[in-house]
Amino acid sequence: MFHLVLSACLVASPETCAQRLLPAGDAAERQQCEQRAGPIARDWLARHTEMKGGKMACVETADLPALSVREIADDVYTHQGTIAQISPQNQGRIANLSFVVGDSVAVIDAGGSRAEGEALYAAIRRVTDAPISHVILTHMHPDHILGSEVFSEAGATIVADARLPEAVAQRSQAWMVSIPRQIGAGAFAGTHIIGVDQKISEPTTIPLGSTELRLTPQPSAHTDNDLTVFDTESATLFTGDLLFRGLTPSLDGSLAGWLNWLATPPQPEPALIVPGHGPVAESWDEASAPTIQYLTQLRDMTRKAVSGGMALSQAIPAITQMMKPYSEGWADFAATTARNAATAYSQLEWE
Structure with missing residues (x-):
């Protein structure tokens, strides 16, 4: 081709x-x-x-520049993003991106720029000439959605939680200024934020011939527009940023809701779990334990700061300091935890 x-x-x-x-x-x-x-x-x-x-x-x-992808199960491919916050060095390519090949191809998250979306497109074309029918966005964050336009131009339907468009609209103007500054104007060149073609508010199935993808909108957790994807043939669960491995979890939704989601193992039991960041896991415990520990400690340390009568300005550094014993294995721990502390404090202050 x-x-x-x-x-x-x-x-x-x-x-x-x-x-x-x-x-x-x-x-x-x-x-x-x-x-x-x-x-x-x-x-x-x-x-x-x-x-x-x-x-x-x-x-x-x-001859096209292509992302490196690994076939984690038959006809299921994943690119593992850099475990770091976005920077000129990684060009914003930090999210895990996946695709499933059947009669057509479904992409799960499209990357953090037009350039990354194109590199994912090239990786897909090295595997198959099958039409790309769907791009499924697991949540609103730019490292997962900004590569979507290239797939729309290829004829794909963009699918997301029904709450995602409003959440993106509230932030898109700021992203178009801040992200080129963070990753470089060249890396961001040509990137446009596009709309969602299929908005879902209830469990939805996408048939791909030999397999099907089950999409499930989730209550507010990591964000207020999280969506999971389950591939029935390989029993692979794509969680988006409901699970983090290696990169410190970021709270942009509900702390209580996120912990509630984590407390119930998924059914049917997945054979493989692809988190939003970090390596693929082979069991729920392996995949979820780090995020559960981090968020549980964030909740408990925030409650301690609130019960101690700390004002927000005092609580943020105090919570970050109290969380330090749990920092091992988490990239960008201090900065992300400080932001999480502010969000958690606002949610737990009147608990």
């Missing part, structure tokens, strides 16, 4: 350029790709007015 790649530079910063993969140009033959390149590139640039286009090329699949 051949893929259309457009060299484009930021209008506001002409020295900042990137290679953008335009999946609408995919073709079986180079000549076909080249014949369609001009109109497709012009259409894309008309929708991405922050960029100015230049040279176009039709590139074979094997």
Whole structure:
């Protein structure tokens, strides 16, 4: 297969350029790709007015930059993100991204930028030419959703919890300013936040032929729009950021709700569990224990600060200090725990 790649530079910063993969140009033959390149590139640039286009090329699949993926079960692939907060060094590529291959392909989380979404798209095309029918977003955070547009251009339906669009709308303007500063303008170039095509508020099944994916919206926990995905053929559970391994959990929803979700092992019992960050696990206890311990201690230490009459300004450093004995194995512990302490305090203050 051949893929259309457009060299484009930021209008506001002409020295900042990137290679953008335009999946609408995919073709079986180079000549076909080249014949369609001009109109497709012009259409894309008309929708991405922050960029100015230049040279176009039709590139074979094997020559595209692609994420590293591992087949964790038959026809189930995962890319493990860097265990760190977003930075220029990791270009925001910190989330676990997965895809399941059946009669079509379903992607589970799309990455933190257009560039990462394109690299995931290339990884999929190295595995299969099957159409990409769905992109399932497990929650609102930008490291999981900002690569979605490339898959939408390839014809995929974007699926998410019904609460996600409003949550994203409240934050999108700030993200479009802050994230390029955190990962670099070049790494973010061409990234747009797009809408959700299929909003779900109850358990939903997506058939893929030999398997099906069971999507379940969850009560407020990590965020107020968490969604889990279960692949029936491989018995793989994709939890999004309801589970963290290695990167310190971040609380953007309900602490009590998150602990309640963790208290009930999933049914049917999964054979594999893919967390939002960190390595794949083979049992619920292995997957959930670190997050349970962290959040339990966060709750208990926050209660201690509240019962001690501490004001918020005193409580945040005190809770962070009390949590230090539980910091081993967690990346970005101090900064994330300080933010979590503020959120937990606001939720537990009037408990």
